[in-house]
Amino acid sequence: MFGTVKGREGRFVVAMRVLLGRLFQLILVLLAVTLVVFVLTQIAPGDAARLRLGPRASPEAVSELRHQLGLDRGLPRQYLAYIIRVLHGDFGTSIDGQHVSSIIGQRIGDTLWLLLGTLMFAVPAALILAWTAAWFRDRTVDHAIRLGVLLAMFLPAFWVGFLLIRLVAMPTGWFPVADLGSGPGDLIRSLVLPSVTGAILLTAILVRSLRSSLIDVLDSEYIAVARSLGVGGSTLIVRHVLRNAVGPVLTLLALNVGYLFFGVVILEATFNIPGLGSALVEASAKRDVYTVQGITLLFAAGVVLANILGETVVSMLDPRTVST
């Protein structure tokens, strides 16, 4: 109500400063990640050139390809060459001769849909459950939710997925169980079961911390003050409580992005969805070094970016980061 350009500007500037600092950190972490990925592919058994050409290729052809791929140069130069190629968006070619970047381009859509679907189910479910547990704290409902959430962390996602396929998809025929649909209706129908499966674990992780941060807010003196003034119902929840709980939720989500990606890999394998995760699993089974490198780097960048984004948004939401 009293928001002015001046106040927003202050917050914006601070957020930008945080963002810039974080971007620097992003570059450092990505450098570290490329190094890890590079070393990882160096210690992989087998010769990349030999793997490509097959066992019957002549030694001359192999050494020719080794030279083309730059494998005959020293490790530091190979690493530098690798970084430069990555910076140009060139992730190399797969064993089958496809550009890794075009593999990523084909497959990233399904993975993003799965991430979105999982979040769409998990965040509202986590908010409702955590809210209920916090509101009825130490009563039976709360104990039931806490126990349920604890146990849900130990349900293997792929197993839950198969149970849903067998018990829901097969008898009803409502949900396709392989691939994502192309039209909007088909897409949504094919996303339901994977998203619910992925959401179970994520919800469990979120509820555990969200409940205690909601309790902290509910117990705070400023909520007692709001109540004493007759503020109640949805106004109290939205304007006074949730605004203070958004920060912890975002921080928590950002921290768990790594597990979320792992979850998507499992979902793709369980529901036969050709996304980045299944591409990674296939490629690593085939020892397809460049494809593994590219996808791993992408996931790592995603995690780091999500962390930075989370931190920036949280600092924008918290007025205490502004000092005047």
Add this chain to the structure above:
Amino acid sequence: MTATLKAGEEVPRTRQPRRRRRGDGKLAVGAVIVGLFVLAAIFAPLITSGHPADQDLLNRLAPPSQAHILGTDQLGRDEWTRLVHAIRIDLRVAALGSLIPAILGSLIGIVAGLGNHWLDAAIMRTSDIVVSLPLFVFFIALVGLLGPGTGFLFLDPGELPLIIGFTVISWVVYARLLRSEVRRVRSMDYVRAARLGGLPRWRVITWHIVPNAIGQSIVYFFVDVGLAVVAISTLSFLGVGIPIGTPEWGSMIQAGRNVIQTNWWLIAAPGAAIALIGMGLALIGDGLDDRIKS
């Protein structure tokens, strides 16, 4: 307390009936579940028939019967035998994959909590980076490319990479827990008193600081073993870690996916085993947590 005691009479020791404490119920249920699994693993040959790799090719995908209480798989192997023998692999790898990071991480956490500012900052920044990496994705990439490797001491092929991977992933939790607990305990009055009283530094640490700081990480250890079981089976479901064909819950589920319509129990049973042992371990952890907090 008005009655006077005669000389030589012993003060009667009033023994309070043991009160049920919070968390006792969860602890009992969890201990029974985990205990049954451990017993089944130890006495696996007694409660199953034959070897988990024994094939009966004439009797493939048999439904549950008296001879095969959970039926047989595609190669005619007895599902129940494989299920029970899998406990040995999953629990052993999970226990080691949690115990090693627990010890290592706790030591690092204690050092960070007691050490100087720079050491502490270095350890914490490292753990920040470790936490912010998609380690399970790295793990798939690394073990997938390297292959399961060979056995190591009493470990079978594929088990060592899993244990190393879990160590890299979960030492951070213990390090952070112990660090903050050590810092909390260190500033307590009784620790100050002990230090001022002239107790040697290592005695203060081993008698006063560590015992009072270790509670939460013991709670987490039990949860972590359960999470490790889930992770091991998930990875072998993805074809990473424990080699295909080994009696392991995750690869059993992977093998059963093609016959989900007809032989659904081949998927239901191993998954239920994972969930059950996980819940048992979680209940033990939660029960201990209730006890510590009450």
Add this chain to the structure above:
Amino acid sequence: MTGTEAVIEIANLSIAAGQGGVTLVDDVSLHVDAGECLGIVGESGSGKSLTLRSVLGLLPPALHQTRGTMRFQRENEGLHSVGPRELRGRGVSMIFQEPMSSLNPTMRIGDLVAAGQRARGMSRRAAAGQALRLLAEVGVPHPEQRARAWPHQLSGGLRQRVMIAMALSVEPTLLLCDEPTTALDTTVQDQILTLVERLRIERGLALIFVSHDLSVISRIANRTAVMYAGRVIEQGPTHALVDNPRHPYTRALIESMPQLHGPPTRLRTISGSPPTAGRLPAGCRFAPRCPLAADACHEADPPLLSIGPHRSTACFRQTALNAGEQP
């Protein structure tokens, strides 16, 4: 004793921890007349803040009101029995102890002061305008500018003024003050007390003012109730109570208060410590620490009895106190 001009009447209030747990406030009855300031004084743990918070139903989650009724006067309608939720923002509001933790960190000052009226359906614009007027009334300099500030940008004294503006925004007839000056510096404390006093007179507010500090209470309250271990043990007009205490605990409180005027005297402290709830002594709760305690005091809990116009005390030995017997 209660005239028809009472604004609020609390009868037989009891508060316990959990179901059938320890009793923390035991059978407290209080009333406040229009335009009057009732002070409640007592050590921490005496139940004074719980009594106050229960008026608006703001007890901590583990505590429950086990007994008690409340009657409240609205606009010459006479006293009506009410529940705590009906009073929130409707006739009663409250000033809290900690000015830092009682202002929501994610809301601007103007929005905070407007929140009460917004909850009652006032338009944004009107509520914002009223907020500016209130900030000016409680002495916040540059209200337009401050309305855009965040709580963490203000000093403790200013925050407490904002808190008072928030409490006034719902136009209460009864203002509850829960140690509003305890967390502040002495000079700021004085300013806030002056402000509360001024608002009481200008707006004709009735006040309940809780403090552990008898000097604060004696400055602001017309009438005072002394609480000890969950009970009211003495009640009366403040000046009469301070000049002539009729309970040994009140006398001890007065003697432990530093005197600014008059010859310096040695401060007395009260020996021992107040009983823990749930481990109350048999008989009078103060008896173990009381210099005048007699056998009777250890056997029965003395009831709060009237001992003159507007005065009551819960002491078997009050005549001994009257005779000037010194410990």
